[in-house]
Amino acid sequence: MADCPVCHEVTGEVIFRVTPEEAAQQFVVAESDPHRYAELVDCIRRLWKQGHCVIRHCSHCSFSFADPFIAGDKEFYNLAYARPAHTIDKWSFQRTLSELSSQDRKIERVLEIGAGYGYFLDKIAGKFVPASSIHAIEYHDEKISRLRRQGYTVLDGGLPALTDEDPFDAIFMFAVVEHMDDLDGLFGKLARLLRPNGLLFITVPNAARIDFQECHGSLRDMPPNHIGRWSPEAFRTVGARHGVRLDKDEIEPFSLVAFAKKDTHYFYLLRSQDHGTIVNWSRSRRAKRFGKLLGKAVAGLNAPQRLPVWYEAWRTRGIGPTLWVMFHRDAPSVASSVQMEQPAAAKLRV
Ligand SMILES: [Zn+2]
Structure with a gap:
C-alpha cells in the first residue's frame, strides 16, 4: 500500500513490479553497452533507494504511479538516452x-x-x-x-x-x-x-x-x-x-496506421530485452554499420504476429x-x- 501522490488516499492495486536491472534493460540493453547498462542499474537503484519499484493504480482518483514516486534525474536521462528526445506533437x-x-x-x-x-x-x-x-x-x-x-x-x-x-x-x-x-x-x-x-x-x-x-x-x-x-x-x-x-x-x-507503426516498434523494443534472441542481437548492433536497417528489418518480420492486437485496438x-x-x-x-x-x-x- 502507498499514499497516492494525487489524492493522498492510501491505495495499492499493483500493475507490475520491476527491478533496476529490468528497468535498465528497457532503456539500454546490456548486450549493446555493458558498461552503460551497469551504470544505469546503479543510477536507478540510487534513485529508488531499494531493489524494486511498483507501479500502482489508485482506485480513488484513477491516477497510476511509480512507488517510490521519484523522477529520473539528469544522470538517468544522460545514461538512458544517447540523444535527447524532442517530439513534434x-x-x-x-x-x-x-x-x-x-x-x-x-x-x-x-x-x-x-x-x-x-x-x-x-x-x-x-x-x-x-x-x-x-x-x-x-x-x-x-x-x-x-x-x-x-x-x-x-x-x-x-x-x-x-x-x-x-x-x-x-x-x-x-x-x-x-x-x-x-x-x-x-x-x-x-x-x-x-x-x-x-x-x-x-x-x-x-x-x-x-x-x-x-x-x-x-x-x-x-x-x-x-x-x-x-x-x-x-x-x-x-x-x-x-x-x-x-x-x-x-x-x-x-x-490505426500510427498505432500499428508504434506497436511494431514497441514490440521490437520489448522482445529485444530477452537475452540471447535474434531481436536482442539486432538491437545490440544498432550503433554499428547498417544497425538501424537491421533493426527495422527484424521489427518488420515480427510485425505480422501483431495483427490481432491491431484489430483489437481498432475496435477499442x-x-x-x-x-x-x-x-x-x-x-x-x-x-x-x-x-x-x-x-x-x-x-x-x-
Ligand atoms: Zn489517488
Whole structure:
C-alpha cells in the first residue's frame, strides 16, 4: 500500500513490479553497452533507494504511479538516452492553437515549461503574443541556443527560481508532467504563476492507451522515465486542491496506421530485452554499420504476429495516444487559499 501522490488516499492495486536491472534493460540493453547498462542499474537503484519499484493504480482518483514516486534525474536521462528526445506533437500543438484562437482574451505573457527546440512557441510567436513576451524553461544547451535565437527568454534556474511577481496569461507543458514528482509543489507553483483566469495547457500520454499496450504484450511504460499515468479525473483532483480548475479534456483521435507503426516498434523494443534472441542481437548492433536497417528489418518480420492486437485496438474506444487538458486559474478569492500552500519545491526533470 502507498499514499497516492494525487489524492493522498492510501491505495495499492499493483500493475507490475520491476527491478533496476529490468528497468535498465528497457532503456539500454546490456548486450549493446555493458558498461552503460551497469551504470544505469546503479543510477536507478540510487534513485529508488531499494531493489524494486511498483507501479500502482489508485482506485480513488484513477491516477497510476511509480512507488517510490521519484523522477529520473539528469544522470538517468544522460545514461538512458544517447540523444535527447524532442517530439513534434502536431495534434497537441494544433489543439492548443485552436483553443487559443477561440479565446476572447488578451495574451500578453506566456511560459512553456520543457520547451524543447521551441517548435510550439514558433507557432504562437507574432500571432498570439510577441516573441519578446515568450518565456521558456529548458535545460539542454543546444535547445536553449535555438530558443534564444528565436528571441524567446530562457529562464535560468527553471521553475524553482520563478516568483509570482510577474504572472503569466498562459502556461504550456507538453509531454512533461508524466516525468515529474512532487505534484503538490508543481501545481501549487503553476497556480501562483498564473494570472487570475489564466490558462494552463498540459498534454500527457493517454493512460488508457498505456493500459491497452501493457495488456496486449507491448512495451511497459517504465519508471523512472514516466512515473505518472494521468486521467482527467486525476488532473481534476490535483488541480482543485491548488486553485486551477479543469475546464476541458480531450483524447487525440485514434489512427490505426500510427498505432500499428508504434506497436511494431514497441514490440521490437520489448522482445529485444530477452537475452540471447535474434531481436536482442539486432538491437545490440544498432550503433554499428547498417544497425538501424537491421533493426527495422527484424521489427518488420515480427510485425505480422501483431495483427490481432491491431484489430483489437481498432475496435477499442478512447485509446488515442495523447490526453490534452486545459485548466483555468480560479478567481482571486480561491487563489488566496493557494497562498497558504507550502512553498513550492517543484523540480523540473525533463
Ligand atoms: Zn489517488
